[in-house]
Amino acid sequence: MYPPSIQKLIALFSKFPTVGPRTAARFVFYLLKSSDTEVKELADSLAGLKSAVKQCLFCFNPFEGEGDLCEICRNPRRNQTMLCIVEKETDLVPIEKTKKYLGRYFILGGALSRFNREDLKELRTEALLARAGQKEILETIIATNSTTEGESTALYLERILKPLGKKITKLARGLPLGGELEYADEETLGSALDGRK
């Protein structure tokens, strides 16, 4: 129905996460309305992305610049005894923003759904065990999401990390700041009660 070069781009954008064919079509028509300069800027940025960005050899976070380690992992002032495991790259940012965590990270590469053990292959389990097993690491924080997948992943990680004999902690679950009891769901309130102190 659309001309071939539009169809091609719709197909490519449809592979993006959360994007279906309709949204993909809206993207293409947005680009057709944009200036030539804007579209060229996007095309060039994409063309240069893969060569500009490297993956940190320790934590798997993408970075730019010299060496094999990202800014966090090569910073000697970061606490070398703590390792925080997150599901994906975008989960690291909010933790960094709190400025409360000064250790290193490990990006697991995904989460485990309760019913699909195929997901296991996606996770960097071996690399994680190699990092968490290093003798300088004293505590491993499991910072998975508070979702079914995140909780399954946390259970799995606890199981495989336990034999290392190090301290394992998890992010607290409870009422969010500003959260009112009246509007809290039972699960959240249950976690808040369990975690009371």
Next chain:
Amino acid sequence: MYPPSIQKLIALFSKFPTVGPRTAARFVFYLLKSSDTEVKELADSLAGLKSAVKQCLFCFNPFEGEGDLCEICRNPRRNQTMLCIVEKETDLVPIEKTKKYLGRYFILGGALSRFNREDLKELRTEALLARAGQKEILETIIATNSTTEGESTALYLERILKPLGKKITKLARGLPLGGELEYADEETLGSALDGRK
């Protein structure tokens, strides 16, 4: 927080319709995980988009190929007496799929919100009047969306098209196929009653 080339791409994707910075970040991490070939394919398709796609001189629909007119407008078997006005490019496709309309189209370029007369500048009003005023056109179908903006636009179009003295019709509003009375909203049911026959 992210490396510069990732930040740049997040900024560019954030300008896409329906995309915020979080979704944009997910897009970039999806691309970082994709193969070099896939990212190159996307970059190349984008780089070639603007030169490959032309806008039809009659209906403003994008097309590829020779000449100044799109496939629909240059097809002599299309009914030259009917003109169907749609808000945007993506609205033409579902109408074509019905195979019930064999006339030509006109892409208005947007809709009018009730409170912002600035939107008027976006609409191809002059071009529309030039097309709808051609002597071969006998009927103009206003096929705007069944939304507040679409209805405002339809009212506006009726007002400016009326002086041409041609037949003006609008898409019927009513129960969607498979729609149950019990679950229909009052507006829809009201339209279905008004349009009964």
